Amino acid sequence: MQNPQVLAALQERLDSVSHTPSSYIETLPKAVKRRINALKQLQVKCAHIEAKFYEEVHDLERKYAALYQPLFDKRREFVTGDVEPTDAESEWHSENEEEDKLAGDMKSKVVIAEKEAEAAEEPAPRGIPEFWFTIFRNVDMLSELVQEYDEPILKHLQDIKVKFSDPGQPMSFVLEFHFEPNDYFTNSVLTKTYKMKSEPDKADPFSFEGPEIVDCDGCTIDWKKGKNVTVKTIKKKQKHKGRGTVRTITKQVPNDSFFNFFSPLKASGDGESLDEDSEFTLASDFEIGHFFRERIVPRAVLYFTGEAIEDDDNFEEGEEGEEEELEGDEEGEEEDDADASLKV
């Protein structure tokens, strides 16, 4: 082993490892490659066990959805104003209470003056006005979809619920958007169903990382006459080929609107594959569905107040500029927390 050529070759082999591990594998004796293949077979079996694990996690989520529901029902009642919280139910000690108090003493007179003016001007509102609509405005992913003419409609949104598929059924969840009676459509609930798959791909079993959304379905919106914001009427001039006369016709064409969320593309089914744009649209839709389910519905009030949005922003910053994030004592821990809880 003291032969410098052998050492150089060895060094080269060592160097190649960290950069192109697969070429290192190529250099291994056949008997070793055979054993690596055996490990890969075991790894595929692990992926199938993992798929079962995620199915059981989904069952747990179903169980816990039932435990959250009474709290979400109370939330809806407070939001709509059907029920007024008691004094005990509405106690809250903010983090900045001390600061608030100090600042409060100084500006209490101003506040009182404002309050009086306010009381004189406006009647006390019912519940929390525009609760869900405000969330739509606070979350960039949603506000990008909301057009000006969607806004008065979304102000009638009173609740969003997540319903999980029944045990034994194919894995899926439904987002239910509950609306109060309004001038735009007759539905009281609009639904969006997301179908999921918890199964390693045959062609690429190692990429399996848990359930994924694979398709979605919308619902028919029964628009009242002239209220459908998802289409617009355009006028078009038509020239008669022979006679050369011009006439104006009107035509309905698709219109940008959040409510297109309920008429999604179909992922596949008939074997035809989607083009790039459609793939992108569908991927964004899945992302939004996932976000409603994972973040907005479980933590709505925090998206209303903006607290969750600040957290999400911090999280993003943490990923891009880790060092800065780790400068503070607490933040260093938070960064790790986020990491440690990515998957449990």
Added chain:
Amino acid sequence: MQNPQVLAALQERLDSVSHTPSSYIETLPKAVKRRINALKQLQVKCAHIEAKFYEEVHDLERKYAALYQPLFDKRREFVTGDVEPTDAESEWHSENEEEDKLAGDMKSKVVIAEKEAEAAEEPAPRGIPEFWFTIFRNVDMLSELVQEYDEPILKHLQDIKVKFSDPGQPMSFVLEFHFEPNDYFTNSVLTKTYKMKSEPDKADPFSFEGPEIVDCDGCTIDWKKGKNVTVKTIKKKQKHKGRGTVRTITKQVPNDSFFNFFSPLKASGDGESLDEDSEFTLASDFEIGHFFRERIVPRAVLYFTGEAIEDDDNFEEGEEGEEEELEGDEEGEEEDDADASLKV
């Protein structure tokens, strides 16, 4: 409502919403703020239910660890060479098989020549030599910690196991590093224990995102004489204050080594808080522990071949340069899959 001043004020209020939600909250009537506080109380209750959910997920993980174990035991046997896989066990059809075949025909002569040279040179190795050590070299997070003098020691590493805490016990997991008999230390197993917490923080309940690692413990390594790589001996000249004579003393000081992984800092306990550097060191350690548990141990062969590393790289790229990632048809979907399965 046609008063232009009122409209302007309203517009200002609308504008302020999307940028600084918390100041929008400030403008709301007291009765509404009271209801928002009630929603926040409900949200804290949700966080506590979520904590129970994660405890049940941990129970599920314990259950599934037992299902994976027979496969991991087989992996160890193939790696060490204690058992040789059967032909059926080591069958593998690679994705690039067609390409390989085409290229293979063209260079088959070269390959055969190489094989013959190889066979003449080396005796067939036992198992998969340097399996775990190669993983350490392939994973940047680990290779950064490994010093040249750690390498011959890590070549004796034969298995890494994850053991979960028993039901009813505080949530934790142990990484067990199993070594074959070697010239460096007498332990057959080195352990690192990670303590977890699945409980919303009282001061900041809304930041709760699932279990997090909060502390860790190492083990004592019984180094054989003169083999402890975590210390080095330095020579130091000392001058006698009075007489001015100089003597040389030797002193043991800490030395960089992967094996310092088994002598971690303590997170807290005695109320003293850590300085920034220590916070950073600890956060990195937690991240490594998490990575061993979540990625390396469950998918070791993919870190050996490099397949998992390519995946991880793709994933990172996807987060930074989303647009590029979404250009291809397949990649767009993968990006979303990863997202959708971040948390189930």
